[in-house]
Amino acid sequence: MATRLRLLDDAAWVSVNDERAVGTSEVWPVAESFCSCSLAWLVVEAFVDVGADGRRVEARPHGHCLNCGESGTAPWLPVGKVTDDGFELVEGVRR
Amino acid sequence: MPTDVERWKDEVYGNEIREHLFRFAEEGWDAIPEEEEDAWFERFKWWGLYHQRKGQESYFMMRIGTPNGVLEPGQLRTVAEVADEYARGPVDNPEFGAAYCDWTTRQSIQLHWIKLEDVPDIFEKLEENDLTTQQACGDSWRNIVGCPVAGKDTHEHIDAWPVAEELHETFKGNDAYSNLPRKWKVSVTGCDQGCGQGDINDLAFEPAEKHGELGFNVRVGGGLSRKEPRLARDVDIWVPEEKATDIAAAVTELFNDHGDRDNRYNARIKFLVDEWGADKVRRVLQEDYTDWDLESAGDDLRDQYTYNAGGHEHGDHVGVHEQPDGNYYVGLNVLVGRQGVEDVYELADLADEYGSGEVRLTQRQNVIVTDIPEEDLDDFLAADLLEDYSPDPHPFMRGSIACTGTEFCSLSIVETKNRQVRYARWLKENVDVPDGVTDFHIHLSGCTASCAQPQIADISLRGMKTRKDGEPVEALDVGLGGGLGENPHFAEWVEMRVPADEVPGYIQNLLATYEDERQNDETFRDFIQRQEEDALQELADPEETDYDDPYMHNTKMTWYPYADDDDMDASPAPTNGEGEPISADD
Numbered sequence A: 001m002a003t004r005l006r007l008l009d010d011a012a013w014v015s016v017n018d019e020r021a022v023g024t025s026e027v028w029p030v031a032e033s034f035c036s037c038s039l040a041w042l043v044v045e046a047f048v049d050v051g052a053d054g055r056r057v058e059a060r061p062h063g064h065c066l067n068c069g070e071s072g073t074a075p076w077l078p079v080g081k082v083t084d085d086g087f088e089l090v091e092g093v094r095r
Numbered sequence B: 001m002p003t004d005v006e007r008w009k010d011e012v013y014g015n016e017i018r019e020h021l022f023r024f025a026e027e028g029w030d031a032i033p034e035e036e037e038d039a040w041f042e043r044f045k046w047w048g049l050y051h052q053r054k055g056q057e058s059y060f061m062m063r064i065g066t067p068n069g070v071l072e073p074g075q076l077r078t079v080a081e082v083a084d085e086y087a088r089g090p091v092d093n094p095e096f097g098a099a100y101c102d103w104t105t106r107q108s109i110q111l112h113w114i115k116l117e118d119v120p121d122i123f124e125k126l127e128e129n130d131l132t133t134q135q136a137c138g139d140s141w142r143n144i145v146g147c148p149v150a151g152k153d154t155h156e157h158i159d160a161w162p163v164a165e166e167l168h169e170t171f172k173g174n175d176a177y178s179n180l181p182r183k184w185k186v187s188v189t190g191c192d193q194g195c196g197q198g199d200i201n202d203l204a205f206e207p208a209e210k211h212g213e214l215g216f217n218v219r220v221g222g223g224l225s226r227k228e229p230r231l232a233r234d235v236d237i238w239v240p241e242e243k244a245t246d247i248a249a250a251v252t253e254l255f256n257d258h259g260d261r262d263n264r265y266n267a268r269i270k271f272l273v274d275e276w277g278a279d280k281v282r283r284v285l286q287e288d289y290t291d292w293d294l295e296s297a298g299d300d301l302r303d304q305y306t307y308n309a310g311g312h313e314h315g316d317h318v319g320v321h322e323q324p325d326g327n328y329y330v331g332l333n334v335l336v337g338r339q340g341v342e343d344v345y346e347l348a349d350l351a352d353e354y355g356s357g358e359v360r361l362t363q364r365q366n367v368i369v370t371d372i373p374e375e376d377l378d379d380f381l382a383a384d385l386l387e388d389y390s391p392d393p394h395p396f397m398r399g400s401i402a403c404t405g406t407e408f409c410s411l412s413i414v415e416t417k418n419r420q421v422r423y424a425r426w427l428k429e430n431v432d433v434p435d436g437v438t439d440f441h442i443h444l445s446g447c448t449a450s451c452a453q454p455q456i457a458d459i460s461l462r463g464m465k466t467r468k469d470g471e472p473v474e475a476l477d478v479g480l481g482g483g484l485g486e487n488p489h490f491a492e493w494v495e496m497r498v499p500a501d502e503v504p505g506y507i508q509n510l511l512a513t514y515e516d517e518r519q520n521d522e523t524f525r526d527f528i529q530r531q532e533e534d535a536l537q538e539l540a541d542p543e544e545t546d547y548d549d550p551y552m553h554n555t556k557m558t559w560y561p562y563a564d565d566d567d568m569d570a571s572p573a574p575t576n577g578e579g580e581p582i583s584a585d586d
């Protein structure tokens, strides 16, 4: 079955199958891809896009790094995966 | 590609939403198919119902739009009764109790914890008393704002109240204007103080004179949201009073046709004005949307504006003021715009006993009791209620505004109202008020939507996160020196990501610097504007003090930040019409 993906509340939430799954204001540890820090601490201020690659749900968050202050839109980063029991969020470092 | 919201609006929108709303209310929360919830919640906004955030499923914020903030005699009591009976959640708020009313920055009323099942009864009660939630949210004409003392003010040049009323009657519930590309915010000012805040609205009417006649200049495309604040642009149009509704229809139709329906983040008319420029807006209005010769702008009164203008004169409506008829209006300060319901009843009683029963709401989240005869003034001012809602408040109490925040709002990044209450109390106890300052504006918004209008405050606070001692904590970006007046100015963002518990210390340090370095009786706004960009950063440092902040953890991820067990999993929501939890796998 297709996964329903959507940005809600002025892009403050990623909704997966009609549940708000992940919201702004989280701090994501992001490896390499966001700024010059080897580990960025990305404060998510908004989501720019959401998509799925098979069961894997990804999003492009906009925000800034708490270490270096760099701000911008990150490349596609994993949000979680759709399992038979529902949606499972990614934990730990995102790459 | 049309957005989800545009697709949903194409299917059902406007007045017709009401029958669906009533059907769901009849059948119960559970009757909304899960996969249709977001579509229905988007539509319900048009009838003033905003679904609360994650963890509070099945509960709604309800907004009642009171044009120009005017509550006719009797209406405040109705609002109190509705709040008392229907706006009680599973857990009390530690500052405001079990039921309360919010007076908003657009002169509206917000109630929380409303259950869908109660909506028909609430609407019946409101409508019996000529109150409505219609178009209080959603993509259409929102509540019309203006001078809250229109018709009662000695500074007035045009009585803006009949104009606002006519706009309200023309554009509320009017199918031709019910589905616009985005929200549509309109302001009507009639006085020489500028208290309609036209500059931050999509469409603004401001008093101006032409051929010896008083009418309005028209401005278009103001707004504060999404880190893209804009002042309404002068489109060089003057209309006499009787043409206000026609030009409003013309500008709305232009927005309806040319606003961006493919991208909600680009949809507000401020972006169209950016793209076209004021000249093209005027030209297209003349060529395609009007059938009379538009007049160029008249002589405005902007050089007299005192409202939030940064000067030493009155910048709000708090205090005792004489009306043209010899009676008085008294503006009362409501800290962060929220009153417990017992206090609202008492306010309604006082308004009946001493005034005409009318009460008005301001864009600074305060209330005004009007029509008090001179001989009753002393008795009114001696009422107990005025100890908590003072007509002569401390400057830090007077200037504090806060939005809804993580308590109910799904956009928010931080807790706001209760924090701002604590800030104001701490500042009052601990910080010396600089000489001559009677009114110091500190506006706290939980996110960039800017509902608390942070960019037009002396100190702007906006929700953010940072790390402190290795842990993510709630933080605020701090801006300085914003305000309205003849030359409105948005705050400069100066200190980013200040942990929320270091903000009061920052403000204390900043005001000490101001007191030391100001030239003569230089106002705070002038002092900030005099600084070079680098110097702004040097003015003060954030600092921990004995201020204690109980909301440093991630309040967005709680089900309710003030619950004893605030864990998302401890939420009783969703609940049925009796407030009993509905189990997820029913």
Ligand code: HEM
Binding pocket: A010, B050, B051, B052, B061, B103, B104, B105, B106, B110, B182, B183, B200, B201, B222, B223, B224, B225, B226, B268, B402, B403, B404, B408, B409, B410, B411, B449, B450, B451, B452, B453
């Ligand atoms: C459930 C709670 C709320 C939600 C979800 C919400 C949502 C929003 C959103 C999305 C915007 C941005 C508008 C845009 O981009 O066009 C906005 C702006 C605004 N809201 Fe709210 N809001 C809420 C509560 C409030 C409250 C409590 C107030 C008043 C105290 C308020 C007054 C305003 C104002 C004045 C703006 C102005 C922004 C502008 O000038 O463009 N809202 N709100």
Ligand code: SF4
Binding pocket: B403, B404, B405, B406, B409, B410, B411, B412, B413, B445, B446, B447, B448, B449, B450, B451, B452
């Ligand atoms: S400013 Fe943001 S957090 Fe505050 S009420 Fe508006 S949308 Fe919610």
Ligand SMILES: [Zn+2]
Binding pocket: A035, A036, A037, A039, A040, A041, A065, A066, A067, A068, A069, A070
């Ligand atoms: Zn970095």
